[in-house]
Amino acid sequence: MKTETIQLAGDVPGNHIELRVLRFAGKDEKAVTAYLQSSLHGSELPGQAALHFLIPMLEKAEREGRIAGDITVVPQANPIGSAQWFSHQHLGRFEFFSNVNFNRSFPLLDTFDTSGLVSLDGPKPLAERLKAQLLRLALPHEIVLDLHCDDESENYLYIHQAFLPEMYDLASSLGSTAILSWNSTADAAFEEACAHPVLQLPDSKRDVKRRAVTTVEFRGLSDVDVATGKADAEGLYRFLVHRGVVIDAAVKLTVDFKGPVTPLENVEMVRAPQGGMVLFHVNIGDEVEAGAKLVTVVTIPGDPSGDVTLTAPQAGRxxxxxxxxxxRRGDDLLKLLGSKRSEQARPGSLEA
Incomplete structure (x- = not known):
């Protein structure tokens, strides 16, 4: 393994960030290559834990000559967001200066040529230069896995419709319970930016059996522990073996994903009509019928007349x-996977 430290100057004199990049050189130039990154939102750590345990597995494979395709790993993809703390709270989702989500507004390139991206020391804000550098690292690879997590959540994937059903193998390997399929988010998340040049190719040249581009949602923010991290690392490793990036005769994958594949427009985003205390009536993974109680917002503690109870707009998970x-009023409270288009569906990503 070779470790590279990429330094990006800050926006004012006297400060900078460092991006740590781990590279494993493959021995087969025809093998599929892979890029994995985590913590684009700073404190989303389940993916970082998975990479922490995956890297020693890849080092062992490298020592034994079993790395077939090049692998690039960036365990901490956003040093800017990782350093953003306010009043003892970590706030790594939005950049403090612009208030732009770190996983939005990536450049959408029509080809894999990254020469036109802003350089490391170009006359652009640090966040834009970091996004350009992450794309330069990722786009040479056929597999791109961006590891995130939700608040409280099952393990699920975002996948463009063009890569399905070939990517059921990743869902099976990671034990994902659901796939959210998309056509165009219009917000230029990292996944969309990495998929965009592929989607500009004719169908005959996309070679989606070799490609995999996705956002992995490794459960919730607090699902960070040794056992879970090791299990997720084994899932990632199993997928890399299955796709031929790593050689390991002892590892086999049965593709048996049976979870729902839900278009983004079928996802019900249940939002708070008023501010107050949140009392959930349902747990992650529950199957509910239309009209079932989902959550009560208590607006006047001690006075039930102020309770606002939200119900399921359709049956789902x-x-x-x-x-x-x-x-707060307008906050997202939960996602429900429905079987029909939500009446509240709108273009773009599900969340800010």
Missing amino acids: ILTRRSHRYT
Whole structure:
């Protein structure tokens, strides 16, 4: 393994960030190559834990000559967001200066040529230069896995429709319970930016049996422990073996994903109509009928007349819940996977 430290100057004199990049050289130039990154939102750590345990597995494979395709790993993809703390709270989702989500507004390139991206020392803000550098690292690879997590959640994937059903192998390997399929988010997340040049190719040249581009949602923010990290690492390793990036005769994958594949427009985003205390009636993974109680927002503690109870707009599966229990008006509270288009469906990503 070779470790590279890429330094990006800050936006004012006297500060900079460092991006740690781990590279494993493959011995077969025809093998599939892979890029894995985590913590684009700073404190989303389940993916970082998985990479922490995966890297020694890859080092062992490298020592034994079993790395077939090049592998690039960036365990901490966002040093800017990782350093953003305010009043003892970590706030790594949005850049403080612009208030732009770190996983939005990536450049959408029509080809894999990254020469036109802003350089490391170009006249652009640090966040834009970091996004350009992450794309330069990722786009040479056929497999791109961006590891995230939700608040409280099952393990699920975002996958463009063009890569399905070939990517059921990843869902099977990671034990994902659901796939959210998309056509165009229009918000230029990292996944979309990495898929975009592939989607500009004619169908005959996309070679989606070799490609995999996805956002992995490794459960919730607090699902970080040794056993879970090791299990997720084994899932990633199993997928890399299955796709021929790593050689390991002892590892086999049965593709048996049977979870729902839900278009983004079928996801019900249940939002708080008023602020107050949140009391959930459902748990992650529950199957509910239309009209079932989902959550009560208590607006006047001690006076039930102020309770606002939200019900399921259609039957479906509870995929995520928010981890906070005190909410503002308009906040997202949970995701419900429905079988038909949500009446509230709108273009773009599900969340800010």
